[in-house]
Amino acid sequence: MKILVLNGSPRPMGTTAAMIAAFRETAENKGHEVTVIDVCRKNINGCLACEFCHNKGEGRCAQKDDMEEIYTLLKDTEMLVLASPIYYHGISGQLKCVIDRFYASLYPKAPESLKKAAMFLASGDPDMYTGARFSFDGDFLGYLKLEDAGFITNHDENFMDAIRQMADAL
Numbered sequence: 001m002k003i004l005v006l007n008g009s010p011r012p013m014g015t016t017a018a019m020i021a022a023f024r025e026t027a028e029n030k031g032h033e034v035t036v037i038d039v040c041r042k043n044i045n046g047c048l049a050c051e052f053c054h055n056k057g058e059g060r061c062a063q064k065d066d067m068e069e070i071y072t073l074l075k076d077t078e079m080l081v082l083a084s085p086i087y088y089h090g091i092s093g094q095l096k097c098v099i100d101r102f103y104a105s106l107y108p109k110a111p112e113s114l115k116k117a118a119m120f121l122a123s124g125d126p127d128m129y130t131g132a133r134f135s136f137d138g139d140f141l142g143y144l145k146l147e148d149a150g151f152i153t154n155h156d157e158n159f160m161d162a163i164r165q166m167a168d169a170l
């Protein structure tokens with residue numbers, strides 16, 4: 001399975017990075033193809049709401065930036081992993097820009113290949129996940145009807161083991 005992981009943390013040695021590394025190692029050992037994009041190292045603007053993508057653009061975004069790499073990957077991605085620190089009760093701004101830009105390629109419908117989604121979150125305090133969970137449940141599981149592959153936070157008991165078990169079960 002082709003898995004795209006979007007890393008919303010700018011910290012290469014942080015908790016989100018460790019969660020992604022555990023997931024990647026296990027998933028690759030199971031034969032999955034895992035691509036990790038560090039969105040904080042990319043130049044990705046927010047959505048302009050120009051609607052070019054839904055009119056003349058026929059699914060193409062009017063903006064030309066590093067999101068083009070993600071649009072190409074999304075064409076045959078089978079599972080999406082959204083991984084982020086919690087900043088002010090939500091995902092990082094850099095990852096939010098990427099999700100808003102999904103408007104061109106995942107709205108109103110995701111490509112046929114995309115079947116599953118998972119979310120990994122890291123925060124200082126527990127119980128900080130309502131905002132991110134609302135988006136994951138509503139936008140990805142509900143609206144796009146993706147299968148829930150897992151929602152794991154660094155405040156879950158044995159969260160690194162939970163990530164490895166989840167990846168092992170794919």
Ligand SMILES: Cc1cc2nc3c(=O)[nH]c(=O)nc-3n(C[C@H](O)[C@H](O)[C@H](O)COP(=O)(O)O)c2cc1C
Nearest residue numbers: 009011014015016085086087088089122123124125
């Ligand atoms: C700008 C900013 C905002 C933050 N806001 C919150 C918050 O609202 N709640 C919380 O529990 N932690 C908050 N934190 C702490 C981070 O979520 C926490 O340190 C997290 O583990 C960082 O993940 P990382 O190591 O993967 O970068 C914030 C940190 C930063 C830099």
